[in-house]
Amino acid sequence: MKLFNQIPGSSSSAISYAGLIEKIEILRSTLRWASRLERADIEKLLRQANALRDEVLNLSHKERFVQAAATEPVPADRSPGERRQALLDRSFIFEGAFGDNPRLLAALEMAEKAAPTDLSVLIDGESGTGKELMAKVIHANGARAERPFISVNCGAIPDNLLESELFGHKKGAFTGAASDRKGKFESAHTGTIFLDEIGELPLSGQVKLLRVLEAHEIQRVGSDEPIAVDARVVAATNRNLRKLSVEGRFREDLFFRLSVIHLTLPPLRERKDEIPLLFAYFGDEAAEMLKRRPVKMTPRLRRFLLDYAYPGNIRELRNLIYRISCLAGETADLEHLPEDIRPALAALRGKADAGEAASPASLGEAKRAASDEAERAFLERGLQEAGGTVAELARRIDMNRSHLQVLLKKHGIQAKAFRHREAPPSKAG
Numbered sequence: 173m174k175l176f177n178q179i180p181g182s183s184s185s186a187i188s189y190a191g192l193i194e195k196i197e198i199l200r201s202t203l204r205w206a207s208r209l210e211r212a213d214i215e216k217l218l219r220q221a222n223a224l225r226d227e228v229l230n231l232s233h234k235e236r237f238v239q240a241a242a243t244e245p246v247p248a249d250r251s252p253g254e255r256r257q258a259l260l261d262r263s264f265i266f267e268g269a270f271g272d273n274p275r276l277l278a279a280l281e282m283a284e285k286a287a288p289t290d291l292s293v294l295i296d297g298e299s300g301t302g303k304e305l306m307a308k309v310i311h312a313n314g315a316r317a318e319r320p321f322i323s324v325n326c327g328a329i330p331d332n333l334l335e336s337e338l339f340g341h342k343k344g345a346f347t348g349a350a351s352d353r354k355g356k357f358e359s360a361h362t363g364t365i366f367l368d369e370i371g372e373l374p375l376s377g378q379v380k381l382l383r384v385l386e387a388h389e390i391q392r393v394g395s396d397e398p399i400a401v402d403a404r405v406v407a408a409t410n411r412n413l414r415k416l417s418v419e420g421r422f423r424e425d426l427f428f429r430l431s432v433i434h435l436t437l438p439p440l441r442e443r444k445d446e447i448p449l450l451f452a453y454f455g456d457e458a459a460e461m462l463k464r465r466p467v468k469m470t471p472r473l474r475r476f477l478l479d480y481a482y483p484g485n486i487r488e489l490r491n492l493i494y495r496i497s498c499l500a501g502e503t504a505d506l507e508h509l510p511e512d513i514r515p516a517l518a519a520l521r522g523k524a525d526a527g528e529a530a531s532p533a534s535l536g537e538a539k540r541a542a543s544d545e546a547e548r549a550f551l552e553r554g555l556q557e558a559g560g561t562v563a564e565l566a567r568r569i570d571m572n573r574s575h576l577q578v579l580l581k582k583h584g585i586q587a588k589a590f591r592h593r594e595a596p597p598s599k600a601g
């Protein structure tokens with residue numbers, strides 16, 4: 173782990189805050205384990221290091237340093253489509269990450285800045301918000317893209333096997349160690365190690381991990397030979413590590429070391445504006461996989477899926493779309509939903525019985541429905557006038573073509589259907 177690497181081409185003072193914090197963290201941890209110092213001296217030096225760290229944190233606006241440095245100010249008039257297009261123009265690799273929500277775009281823009289550095293990244297967010305996908309995005313956009321990406325689920329390894337799993341072992345190190353074995357860190361050498369569910373790592377494992385991150389070398393269990401490893405660390409959790417560290421359940425020094433760049437993914441219920449786009453995206457993906465036409469939805473299923481809370485976030489939405497694409501004929505309805513979301517369905521039916529379902533539940537919903545309808549009518553009329561040619565419509569309404577494609581997809585509008593017989597075939601639509 174080259175923790176002191178400079179970011180190529182960057183002289184940003186904000187980034188050097190991150191570097192400073194790293195150095196202070198290393199100093200603090202080294203002090204804690206200093207064997208040749210008296211306890212009182214250690215305490216004194218630790219207090220000084222703590223004060224120094226607080227000062228740097230203050231200067232860097234309470235850890236917002238990387239965020240500030242990572243996201244250039246986005247001009248207020250840039251639409252989500254333009255921001256996404258700008259990432260595409262810079263050859264950003266999305267790894268299938270889809271969506272136009274400003275918070276998701278901000279996370280992608282931050283990932284873009286973080287990717288070419290070797291700074292450690294902590295990704296948090298609820299289950300199914302795309303943490304692992306984001307880790308892959310960071311890996312794919314960095315200099316290590318062609319090197320291994322090794323994923324470790326820290327929550328799934330029994331305590332007694334943790335060390336051997338991460339750092340490997342020597343033959344005979346313990347009962348069952350029949351031969352020498354490489355650990356995950358060694359496998360990730362020159363690449364990226366993705367420490368998933370890092371919040372589940374027991375305290376004993378945290379100490380060992382911290383030592384390795386500091387020394388940039390591991391020792392296989394049963395061996396005292398150090399092996400140098402250079403692995404970029406990306407960690408993920410659905411827990412609040414800061415809170416856990418305040419409660420003494422997660423080492424604070426490890427938290428700081430892992431979260432030089434701290435990226436939080438918003439839950440789907442806070443980016444509901446994306447849901448129609450995600451329907452279209454996963455609907456097409458499922459259709460391709462299942463070799464069928466994209467599934468249509470009855471209005472009541474669509475309304476249910478637009479309002480549903482998605483506790484499992486994007487993973488749940490994706491699974492639902494795959495499920496209905498598999499089970500339904502041409503058009504899916506409520507009956508194609510899984511049993512376990514029936515309570516939410518029952519609540520919806522309750523509303524319907526009370527005569528509420530047909531009308532929007534809130535002013536926001538009414539506005540959204542009206543604006544969706546106006547958008548659809550505008551696009552259909554435009555395509556009619558442009559002879560079904562997307563490029564022509566994009567030119568006429570001065571809109572980026574790929575953004576227009578996304579909008580058409582959102583409404584399930586096929587440009588082809590608007591082509592006049594005499595119009596020449598278009599590559600764009």
Ligand SMILES: Nc1ncnc2c1ncn2[C@@H]1O[C@H](COP(=O)(O)OP(=O)(O)OP(=O)(O)O)[C@@H](O)[C@H]1O
Nearest residue numbers: 268269270271298299300301302303304305486487
């Ligand atoms: N923005 C996105 N665009 C497209 N697909 C996405 C997006 N975010 C997540 N997904 C998909 O949703 C599923 C869940 O994503 P992922 O495994 O990365 O979530 P996670 O946050 O790691 O979940 P968990 O906490 O349960 O491990 C995957 O199939 C992933 O490809």
Ligand SMILES: [Mg+2]
Nearest residue numbers: 303304368408
């Ligand atoms: Mg995950």
